[in-house]
Amino acid sequence: MRLIATDLVKVFPGVRALDGVTIDLRPGTVHALLGENGAGKSTLIKILTGVHKPDGGTLRLVPDGWQAPGDAAGGAGGRELHFGGPADAQLAGIGVVHQERNLVPAFSVAENIALQRMPRSRGLVDRAAVRRLAQGCLAELEVELDLDRPVAELSVAQMQLVEVAKALATDSRLLLLDEPTSALTSEESDHLYAVVRRLRDQGRIVVLVSHKLEEVFAVADTVTVLRDGRSVARGLALGNLTRSQVVDLMVGRAHADIELGARSVDPRATPALELEAVSTAGGHRDVSLVVRPGEILGLYGLVGAGRSELARAVLGLDTITSGRLLVGGRPVTIGSVGQALREHRIGYVTENRKEEGIFLEQTVSRNVTVTVWDRLARWGVVRDRSEDTVLARYVDRLGIRLSGPRQLAGQLSGGNQQKLSLAKWLAADCAVLIIDEPTVGIDVRTKAAFHELIAELAEGGLAILLISSDLPEVVTLADRIAVMRDHQLVGEVDNDHHYTTMSGRVIRLVHGESQESGAAEAGASETGAPETGTLETGAPRPGVPAA
């Protein structure tokens, strides 16, 4: 089967999300769909899967071995598709992993995977078949999960793997993956891409949306690039293109990779934030960290290592059971985010944008100014105009794309939402910023801009604790890299900004010094969270190919 979309148009209030997109998907290929944040990738995926109805253009399905005998339907032949809803797309053999997580929280892993095609007998769910199906899909991904566990209890990464398994379960000829690896480690991504290649070799079509160009180049065959809702490159063979050519296509102008030099940090300066042998109710033991003004401390680790939880403990959301927390050299106790913000000028950009970072049904301007209302208020009253001034500052600085200050945050593209979630803390004028996975789901240009911005913030004297599972990012930005594993710090290295050397050192730390030490793994899982260990099955590979 071959799917051809011609001149697709999709209009949202205030935005032409798609403005004449043509894409030709051929069997046996991995087709990358690239573009900056808000270029229209997710919108295209949603049209291809019947979630949105296009406002113009056609979708055509050409069955295998079709001999177009000048049929009446139109030039390319085949059958024109009109999806009434996602179910129709499924019937047409289209499976999808959407950018947003779409799981039923109270349902088990198995049931979520089987949700689209619930095996049934006489109106009842055939539970054995559900489990078999789910098991099969997870096995294909080489992931082990407790099938009966409600997905609400899973970590973000695990949820994403369930999403992928769910798409596999539909046994579709066309698989659309919208940023499937945004919450995965490089190892997990590698497993996924191995599966993707296998599917391609079976003659299926895989469409891959990703902002991680390294991955795209490693796995995709052809590429379509969207820019401002238009397809500026259609089905080019990726082998003939260089990375910078692709980026140029996406950005629409010549583009230079940003080189970020090392900052000079005064090692004698009073640490802006210091953790002294902190243990928490969440299971951290004796964690000691120091971040100085103007410094970026990278905190690397596998997803689930406990870095986000450490941040929460600093903010007073989790209990610190022993050890000391020092801000600007003075020991403090922090009871709430508000206190952290207003008394100690500590900000936290959450990794969990949708659930914790932004207010989807509120306006963009409120999303940004929520942290500074106490300052904007006169007699307890906040005026829209003063808000808009604040907003305008960060719209420019972060390049947030919006149709106006009253637009709802939920209408922005994923990347722009992420920028909002950062903008609110920039507006708050913090001395210490804890940034958790800032560039998940962010396009290259924005990512570079983000990096530049973070570096700039540090240069401006901000102390930054950068939690990231993106090793190139950490190596690019951090002055020092601390590595966490099973809720403990396992080491800290000075960053020399050389990716090859640094990645080796860091990854060895993550895996307990030496690659083959199975004993260390076992010993660690006795002390830490055993569930998360299941994610790391399979041969550990240092994943990220050098750019």
Add this chain to the structure above:
Amino acid sequence: SKRATPAAGGSATGKTAAQVKVALVPGGPHPYFQPWKGAGVQAKTDFGLGETTFNETSGWDQTKQNDVIKSLAAQGYNAFGIFGVSPDNINSTFTDLEKQGFQVASLASCPAGNKNAAAFCLSTDVESAAYKAAKAAIEAMGGKGNLVHLTGNKVDSNTQRRIVGVQKAVDEAGGKVVLVQTITDIDVDLQSAQKAVADLLAARGKDVQGIVTTAYNPAVAAAAGVKQAGLSTKVVAIDDDKTILAGISDGSVSATVTQNPVGQGYVGSYVLMKLSTGCTMKQPGLVVDSGSFVVTKANVATYDTQRQARTTELKKAFDTDYLSCG
């Protein structure tokens, strides 16, 4: 400076009978008020009234009732026989209406407290009706034993009066009768009443010799509950809805205390007409007892004659004693 309130209802007196339009407004839908309909129609033909209507849409909500009354006034009704939803508030409604030049009677229930702002109140003396009912129950119990009182909304002053009436009868029994329990708030719906009766009978069925009910749903529920449980508990009910009368006939209800809704509607309409056509109450706000009658198997066939006599008597009493028509 304060302007005088205009009399929206026109001049309060000096109308002809045909100009008098009477609205009978109960507190809400309830079997008790159903005879008012017929009584109003009868009054219209008998006294040549311009119009009578019956409107039970208040739904036991004082605010809605005030609304309904004002709407009726806007429709041209100028004399009102009202059962106030909330006896504590109803005087304000009466005062407002009178200020606007309407004739107002408080029917079937008098305002709480000692003051009645309506021209007159023609009602059962609830306390004495409850007292009579309790007396009847005590008699049926053979003058001794445990008595239970089932009634309605506890935050209603009529309920408070009923409780007082029952207590008085019990006190008079001189310790031989014990009021073991008063259950309130079970008149909202029949199921709650049935449930409460079932629980009561389960908890102390054998120790209870008598049940006196002063609200409709509990009465129906108690009659059925006792019959079903096969107990010898004596039930005294309230009013003469056909379900209750059937209970009297088949023995599941020992007695019922009926009131005189027909008399209230009929005589009430009559007096409102008289007041509108130029008569005045000799004693404004007079409270007149419309009568209550204990009905047992013995007089179930004949009590209505007694009641009709009472109605005639009432009308005459107004003509001769309470009204002054110059």
Add this chain to the structure above:
Amino acid sequence: MPDTTTSTASQAEPEAPAPAPVDQRRRGLPWWANPRVGLVAVVVALVAIFSGLRPSFLDVDLTLVPMQADITVFVVVGLAQLAVLSLGHMNLAVPRMAALSAFAAGFTYDKLHAPLVVGLLAALLVGTLVGALAGGIITWTGVNSFVVTLALDFGLLGLVALLYSWFTSGVAFSLHPDGMDALRSDTFNDYCAGPICGPPVPLVVPIAVVALVVVGVLFRFSRLGREILMCGSNARAALLSGIPVSRRVIQAHALSGLLCGLAGWLLAINNGAFSASVGENFLLPSFLAPVLGGTLLAGGAVSVVGTLLGAILNSVIQKGLNLLQFEVDQLQIYIGVVLLVALSLDRVRHVLADRRGVRP
């Protein structure tokens, strides 16, 4: 007309997103896509129909003045519910918070012989405290507001009955403070300066107007109100944005209690007695007004002007059908049907707007 209405409406409060995932607060939509305009249209149409059928619908003393007094109470009742709907919570104890506050007012009048305004303050104070208590229980225990306020309502029901039985001979206070009767029955029309008299507006109306303005300003402009809305929109994000969520929850519930107190006091004034039955029938109207006005049950957005329009609509329907003198069964049926039609018209408007704009 439409333009001024829309603009004031949209300035006066944050608008509510549509039930569908797509919000109507998009730009480029026709003016009639504003839900408030739809409501105004429905109200105007109904008034036209009713006054056509029954000219007495426009009778000043018997229809319009009492209607204003009713609307006064039910706007405040609606605002009391709206205060917690902003959080995505519910307050099922509205009736009994009002009853308890009315008791407090009655107590000060009857036992302490306090002037009118002191009783009002007592009612507001008691309402606020009970509301804060509800909010406190909700935040401390993490139990759903529905359950907490339901249980609280039961508890207060018993408490109010007990209090009245302790402090009065029955279930009401009989003493009326000075000015209460005037406040109940007078309109500005009764007060004249020379030949010029005021409009036929009951004296209580300005109280509701003040409440409307205060609540409107609170949710539209103030930091406090905005933060409450943020909590309603996404409590976790609010917490992580440094908003003291627990405190805001308590404050929103306290505001709800305060407005319950005001509503209870107003109703007692309107009906003429401080009794245990005050507020009994508040629960459904409390939801009806804000929800008809476009406030979502999900939280995060409220519409104060909509609440006023919702209360007016509700009152117009009641009054009109009363005048048409239906039997009780027909009356109920028609009220339900008119409500459904009024709501569906709003929906039709949405669909049309969507056609003009885009599909969701």
Add this chain to the structure above:
Amino acid sequence: MTLPSLVETAAGPSGPRVRASLRGTEVVLAGLALAAFVVLAVTTGGNLVEPATLRAVFQFLAVPMVIGLSQMVVLAVGQMNLSVGVLTGLTAVAAAALMADRGWPAWLAVLAALVLGLVVGLANGLLVVLTRINGFIITLATMTIISGVRYGINGTGTYQGYSDGLVSLGRASVLGIPTVFLAAVVVAVLVWLFFARAVRGRQLLASGGNPLAARLSGISNDTSLVIAHALSGLLAGVAGVLVLALSGSVNASIGDDLLLPSFAAPIIGGVALAGGVVSVLGTCLAAFIVRLVDVAQAQYNINPRWVDLVVGAVVLGAVLLSQKRIGRGGT
């Protein structure tokens, strides 16, 4: 976990440990019910376990159970149904009218009551889907309409003696267990089966738990809504039939006091208002506990003025206890 328990999240129990919390609530409620029952039995000197008392306890548990389930079914899809109470009344009065006034045989009238419930529920569902108005509001309006119709059938009159057969069946016991209670248990088991095993039931829960995910998985949320409301109506019809069979007399007041209990049972039972989570066992246990409060009132002869205060405290206490236990058990 400070975060989820600190504030109500609009998203419902999407935090961790959904399963554990539901189980926890059920366990706590079961313990509470048992404890309350034992205390009552002991302090009443065994009166509670007399056959007659037990019969009364369980006979009048049937309707609250079914009405709680009726509400639970719509809560499952994140909706509310304010018309359950009046619909119960309507079906009971309508069936009684058919038997008493039209002379229909009991089985046919019962069937008619069930169909009536189903049809009204279906209408609720269709209105919700077609108008896209919140079910809370739709059912508020239909509640008003239904209460008008309920009154219109027989005004203020009470039906009695419509069917001796049906009533004696309703008051009978099988092995000491009241038939109406047995019927309620059968209904509960069917509802449990529906949500635990039936494809439709799972789809309803998926729609309630995450409508977007359900839609993207090819489940029609509209269908789920309609089915949930129809089922809720049907269960209200069942409750109406139970009233009819148990009480022997019905009038237009039936159902007026059922609305709040219909919410209390599922919510105390651990069902999330946001949808996606149901607990049949929890709902039934909660109904039982509320029933025990009634019984205690009668047994102890509690001053009626104190009863509501006590009910409020008990409801809150029950919920608090289960929450606290989860809080401790969870972390």
